[in-house]
Amino acid sequence: MRDDWLRADRLPHIYCAGCGNGTIMNCVLEAVDQLGWNMDETVFVSGIGCSSRAPGYIRTDSLHTTHGRALAFATGVKMANPSLHVLVFTGDGDLSAIGGNHFIHACRRNIDLTVVCMNNYIYGMTGGQGSPTTPIGKTSTTTPYGAAEMPFDLAELAVAAGANYVARWTSYHVTELTKAVVAGIQTPGFSFIEVRCQCPTSYGRRNKYRQPGDFITYLRESAVLKDRWDRSSAGEELPSEKFLIGEFVRRSRPAMGVPDEA
Amino acid sequence: MKLDIDESRCKGCNLCTMVCPYRIYQPGTAPNRRGIYVPHLDQPERCPNARLQQIYGRRLCGVCALICPDQAIRWEKEKPYEPHNVVIEY
Ligand SMILES: Cc1ncc(C[n+]2csc(CCOP(=O)(O)OP(=O)(O)O)c2C)c(N)n1
Ligand code: SF4
Ligand code: SF4
Ligand code: SF4
Ligand SMILES: [Mg+2]
Numbered sequence: 605m606r607d608d609w610l611r612a613d614r615l616p617h618i619y620c621a622g623c624g625n626g627t628i629m630n631c632v633l634e635a636v637d638q639l640g641w642n643m644d645e646t647v648f649v650s651g652i653g654c655s656s657r658a659p660g661y662i663r664t665d666s667l668h669t670t671h672g673r674a675l676a677f678a679t680g681v682k683m684a685n686p687s688l689h690v691l692v693f694t695g696d697g698d699l700s701a702i703g704g705n706h707f708i709h710a711c712r713r714n715i716d717l718t719v720v721c722m723n724n725y726i727y728g729m730t731g732g733q734g735s736p737t738t739p740i741g742k743t744s745t746t747t748p749y750g751a752a753e754m755p756f757d758l759a760e761l762a763v764a765a766g767a768n769y770v771a772r773w774t775s776y777h778v779t780e781l782t783k784a785v786v787a788g789i790q791t792p793g794f795s796f797i798e799v800r801c802q803c804p805t806s807y808g809r810r811n812k813y814r815q816p817g818d819f820i821t822y823l824r825e826s827a828v829l830k831d832r833w834d835r836s837s838a839g840e841e842l843p844s845e846k847f848l849i850g851e852f853v854r855r856s857r858p859a860m861g862v863p864d865e866a
Numbered sequence: 867m868k869l870d871i872d873e874s875r876c877k878g879c880n881l882c883t884m885v886c887p888y889r890i891y892q893p894g895t896a897p898n899r900r901g902i903y904v905p906h907l908d909q910p911e912r913c914p915n916a917r918l919q920q921i922y923g924r925r926l927c928g929v930c931a932l933i934c935p936d937q938a939i940r941w942e943k944e945k946p947y948e949p950h951n952v953v954i955e956y
Pocket of ligand 3: 880934
């Protein structure tokens with residue numbers, strides 16, 4: 605049962621009502637539970653941010669590290685003992701702003717980690733500053749007139765940097781997300797799963813999705829299935845307010861830290 | 867099995883009301899002791915997981931519990947039916 609993985613005495617967690625991070629935690633725990641992982645051989649690693657608090661609610665050993673450095677610590681754990689299962693929780697700021705260089709190099713090295721990024725488009729924990737994924741025109745405390753910079757597409761970035769498994773879902777697509785985490789874990793090498801999720805408190809409040817339900821509706825309506833788009837679009841550009849969801853890549857490039865080879 | 871919301875965990879976000887195909891969850895109408903509008907369950911015995919989980923030996927559907935950000939939804943084992951002796955006092 606996935607509830608066995610939770611530290612019941614630490615719940616309810618500190619996340620705001622309707623925050624997508626809790627949903628993503630459920631899906632990840634459901635995936636590791638389905639795979640029958642042993643708690644003693646599993647390590648959850650995170651950096652700093654609302655998203656990065658997730659391992660604190662899970663019963664296995666965990667490392668809550670410094671901002672942006674989750675992947676550096678996770679690399680150390682995995683290379684020291686490749687037989688461990690190492691799963692990283694990170695945020696869009698943690699992974700792609702302060703930790704951006706660790707991210708592309710972990711993809712390039714293809715270290716056998718599974719990384720789940722809770723992309724809520726902003727720095728949630730510190731009050732809603734813009735992040736490298738804030739979409740153009742959207743409001744945050746540091747982009748009061750609307751963000752003007754082109755955001756990162758984290759999934760495309762991971763594909764380009766060499767990760768063996770890359771998928772993107774949202775906190776609405778719970779079943780698909782759970783399957784993607786299972787597939788990511790089963791693929792040797794670096795597995796990256798981006799999850800677009802709601803932060804009703806900071807991002808939602810400033811962008812007309814104050815209610816968690818409105819935010820989930822927005823995510824559901826903006827998401828376009830990648831397979832369907834690839835078949836029907838004939839090379840057109842995706843409208844800027846939409847994003848693709850689905851599996852982006854699954855391949856077997858040489859990897860590091862895979863138990864059999866180490 | 868009996869479907870139940872743990873009131874000590876629920877934060878009243880109403881995401882469960884959006885996903886249940888049977889519309890079992892209805893937005894709460896009165897705040898509880900903690901000021902939270904916990905959803906109300908409309909005939910929860912209709913939930914296929916409540917009815918069939920033990921027969922199939924696995925969780926069925928379960929999307930409400932997966933999406934619930936606060937891990938508040940659960941199915942509890944019901945006590946087997948016990949006939950009660952009714953004592954009538956005159
Ligand atoms: C070295 C360092 N710089 C800055 C901070 C302040 N800080 C804490 S969390 C955070 C951003 C977190 O954003 P994200 O990773 O997207 O997580 P979220 O809270 O949105 O889930 C920042 C800048 C810090 N803790 N350490
Ligand atoms: S501030 Fe946003 S990301 Fe952080 S717990 Fe609240 S809703 Fe979630
Ligand atoms: S999804 Fe969970 S926390 Fe939200 S209202 Fe339903 S039971 Fe409560
Ligand atoms: S398991 Fe499915 S049918 Fe049952 S209450 Fe949850 S969402 Fe509704
Ligand atoms: Mg963030």
